[in-house]
Amino acid sequence: MITGAIKNKVDKIWTDIWAGGITQPLTVIEQLTYLMFIRALDEKENENESLEALGVEVPKIFPQTPEGQAMRWSKFKDKDAREIFELIRDKVFPFIKTLNGDAESAFSRYMEDALFLLPTPQVLQKVITGLDELYEHDIKDKDTLGDLYEYMLSKLNTAGQNGQFRTPKHIRDMMVRLIEPTPDDLICDPACGTAGFLVSTAEYIREKYEKTMTPEQWERFTGEMFTGFDTDRTMLRLSAMNLMLHSVTNPHISYTDSVSKQNNIEDKFTLILANPPFTGTIDAESIHDNLKRVCNTKKTELLFVALFLRMLRRGGRCACIVPDGVLFGTSKAHKALRKELVENQHLRAVISMPSGVFKPYAGVSTAVLVFTKTDAGGTDKVWFYDMKSDGYSLDDKRTDLGHEGDIPDIIARFHNLEGEANRKRTEQSFLVDKEEIKENGYDLSINRYKEIEYEKVEYDKPEVIMARLDQLALDISAKMEELRELLRNG
Template identity: 25%
Template sequence: MPAAKPTASLSAVIKRARDVMRKDAGLNGDADRIPQFAWLLFLKALDDLDESREVTDPEYRPALASPYRWRDWAADSTTRRSGDALLTFVNQNLLPHLAGLTGSGAAGDTRETVAAIFRDTRNRMLSGYLLADLVDEVNKVSFVSADDVHTMAHLYESMLREMRDAAGDAGEFYTPRPVIRFMVNMLDPRPGEVVMDPAAGTGGFLVEAWDHMVRAADASETPAQQRAALRGTLRGFEKKPMPYLLGQMNLLLHEVDSPRITRGNALTFSAADQRRDGVDVVLTNPPFGGEEEVGVKDYFKTDYRTAETSWLFLLSVMERIAKSKTGRAAIVVPNAVLFDEGIGARIKARLLEEFNLHTIVRLPIGTFSPYTLISTNILFFERGGPTRSIWFYEHPLPQRRRSYTKTKPLRYEELADCEAWWGSDGRVHRVETSNAWNVPVTDLNNFDLDLHSPNRPDDLAHRPPVELIAELIDTETQILGLLERMQAEMAGRQ
């Protein structure tokens, strides 16, 4: 077996791999290079893990058979194809075979996962010689040792962070790890509970939830027994091919066992189907600011039909946790969700009537930098309404900081005060502070949740300009929404 490589060595492998890919005319930037590297890493990791399982479990059936296993076509540089022969095998044999795999239909079947990944995956490299060089670099990564897997997972996550610079279109803002960790810790998913992210992306919420549940597992069991007990407890949807590939790679590197991640749109199910296929915990940061295609809103009741993605995901999350006795959710939403009227007000009315919206954490400007300056919030709610009152918590910026930025992002340690205020006693001993306050639902004006702390002075002269600009943008957005509704009403009367 290859010797375990320290972080520095694995970093060097990744650097050399990227240098190889930069030479190929078919790859343009990290948006091409990282998916290319990812699917090769995926096949190497899958084969390494398969070989380990074959040793420990004689009944184990690998997902791939010869000659499509990594060990058959890529592992031995002395017999491996190169040049046009390698390109022909990869493009005409390997990738079509992987895309056409069929499984048992059971949740988490690896063959079906592989087929879903490679259905929209293609080899982007034009030089078979450079592809052979890249395969040689991937061969230097070992996924046999748990330490190697752990190290590679962290390095892979650093690559995913780099990809975020190309994100941000259609409201797809990758969630900062501190926000993910905070949301998971506050919801506290327990071993045996089913956790879902209906907009799974690269798998950040699911990986964090998995690690959280592993830490909470029965200490008397072996790590293998603990993971076996959690098998199949992660669920997710991702409709775009590249995030789906990266997410599956992320889960594989974190040794998540049999996740049920569906390549598709979580919104294309009726309310009844979503309730029937419900879960215990939902953690998500769905796309916002964009619109779904026309047919998607038809899956929702007439009173709630809208093309705005964030509203549809909020409705979907409500359905998913409605039947679980411990159903609870944390969802990132833009400020527009807090103040929106019309259909938005009707959806908020339902949320407050049927669920307990117990906490809204208001995040500061720049939390999602560099993708957007849109103000964002985390809604925490649970099954069992109606809501009587809502706790608000405004997370403050560090002293002498006007906003979070790409180079000075939010750190998890900065959320410690909110975690301490949250409490581990069922939220019964919360107190008002300069950042936290409680609002009875009867005091809300037309379900407007866009509230700021009454316990600190609203001194415009001392507030950061970027915060004032963001509030102006929110106000203009609200005015635009009102004008669009008036326009629609007037057009309907003609």
Template identity: 30%
Template sequence: MSIGTLIKRIQDIMRQDSGVDGDAQRISQMVWLLFLKVYDAKEELWEFYDENYQSIIPEELRWRNWAVDEKDGKALTGEKLLDFVNNELFPTLKDLKVDETSEKRQAIVKYIFEDVYNYMKNGTLLRQVINVLNEVDFTEHEERHAFNDIYENILKDLQSAGNSGEFYTPRPVTEFIIEMLKPQIGESIADFASGTGGFLISAISYMESQIKTPDDKKTIQRNLFGIEKKPLPYLLAMTNLILHDIDSPNLLHDNSLSKNVRDYKEEDRYNVIAMNPPYGGTEEEAIKVNFPVNMQSSETADLFMTLIMYRLKKNGRAGVILPDGFLFATDGVKKNIKEKLLSEFNLHTIVRLPEGVFSPYTDITTNLLFFDKTGATNEIWYYQHPLPEGYKKYTKTKPIKKQEFQSEIAWWNNRKENDFAWKVSIEEIKDRQYNLDIKNPMQKEEKEERTLTEILNELEENFASSSHLIGLLRGELNE
């Protein structure tokens, strides 16, 4: 059975349940169930290698003891299953006792369930979902890694799941950024708004070829760090990291901006930072005071850029996704942040992405900023990411692909100006009052002849995008 078919079967069952409203709730419901099944499979491995291993989950609440249908008529279903989940399983997991001595791989169960809910109201349908999940054996290496396909399906659904769409960064983008940052075993790697863990997973995959000993794997695990504020992406990230054999993920469910940046010491800094900071959001006054007065902003992307600068080690390197708005602002906080960035860091490359990379969540054009803490910026190289032939922009049905970054990769270590690449001196940047929104000088504006059908299609897409944005804003207001 294909993974896509499995996901569709689960979604079709959940759509019959009156308690599950929309894609975001379906995904949340599916993922807490997946987490418990995956965790149980990992516990089987931990028990095999450690005869003294003790589960933090009470025996009767472990997946193997209540979720598996032995076809003997004793499996929980209907009202009995609902009563068990709502009145025994959830209250117990939310109230697990953990402290500073608790193993991280055990404590994560409590952290996961602090903000998770059972939305299903039909115990018979819940049993059907559980039975479908039990068709996958996560103790088997091949099936465990097939979760990547499940995960990709879930992430694609997240793109149109209301205000959850903000958590998704296309995998080709995370892989390209990581490949350009070239993390090495022994280096510390962080994402302070880790969402579903895309950058951390890409970093693990990149370093796999460097692993020579079991200690190398432990070193990777010890040096990965993430923070995520919202419960659904946190749950997704935890589940995926565990399936990538990161048994004790250094992933916190917290707000990265809640600590005063001036309090960070050397041990709080990282060699590599890769991020897609949330933008368009706002932060309260209590958060803003954690930043220097000239960098206090309500815009989350501004605050995260400042945070990155305070948490990057000497000689460290960063890759950050930011919208055009950050580039072209020439006054206020954004200018102050860019002034600090260019005077204290080497912003060596800006890759300009075309429209639609984050479709359907937003059509806002974005940029990949690469900088390191090796001294001030002397010049910035720009690279205009070319669209595939015949494309006017990326869309949900025509997403960006990893192989489309080959032109940047081929150019990266042998930089020359061409139709897509140009460089700008720091003097010109200063003359422009730190406006970094510099268009490709080789690109001529072409008057586009369009048919009526093409215009109507564009209007439809813009209308859909606007409706989606209204849905996001309504979701934020409801929260």
């Protein structure tokens, strides 16, 4: 976690950029990310030089010429503001756009139309000084850098019209821990945004398997293991850089409308984590035909779940966020999708989340679905959990409450479902038989199955209450008379 002091430093940098005339949060993050990436390249080159001194042959990042070396952060950061500005605008920025000469890398593809927009040498110098202070004094490791980036992304507090809301990190991390990725998984987010789910997955794998991964697994980790799709090139740029800052140097990040006919991927991935668009419809003509066979609809929240099933291999796992309407909607498409999950796949869990989780973006109520693709059924009992707290206040401020709420309990119970067998329907989590779900029209809303206990309250008889009120009136009258007497004698 980053401290309040670090947040204040980031806010100061943000204010400096804002004062320079750039007020769009996404643009601010882009410009900061470019500079963080430029600095990271210099650090990587320093590591390479250390290895080279030990006799290890490593490729150079910067050209071995005076002009090439002048593009390194450590070489230019203390120069005159105008000189730095011209160097970054005219030399460094064009250099990183064509880095490694690999036009097919995710980074190169989405840097093609990137623009350096910091307006003046003075603003640029303030930002470089601010970032340098953060790196020198506050950023200790990749985790701190990741948290810093998360804090920057949290400033994207406006939701797009297509229902894309940034998923809070602690919710993503919970979903990753529910589904437990391994170094052998092929992982995809077909609506990746800023690649938050892919980053959380990468962090989990590195944390749990770093000491045991083989060279082949490490090679896959740097690229092939992670795939993301989006239809916003700015988001794809941020995705590529976000993953590169987390050691995933060549991810498969693509400009793709996932539910359209341009996406023909089937039976490929072993793991999908996603928070697909919640609202809106798309042109029926562009929807891939095999998605319509699962649920014939134009609603994106249904089409994406059908897409996850298509893109997963048999045995592949998915944890995804859906709006509550997916759980109880009465349309033919809603029911068809839920029936597919319950009857033909292995639906494992429905975790109902409070409506404040996505504030201040939106107050929509959501749930996490966890399922395994089998194409042969397997659902016996479905586990329901009613999350009351995610560790933050549920208002627009989303204040940290100093604890993790129900999240540790959710993870522990999900990985010990045998222990849930005797839980009552009045408790926060319980199992429901497949047959009961079928009888209820495949309704997956927890309120359909949860039982509420009502406590009988015993009241005194009316005459007893009236007598008590009479006595109170007499007591008040006596005290008032005492007060009057004191005033007369005072």
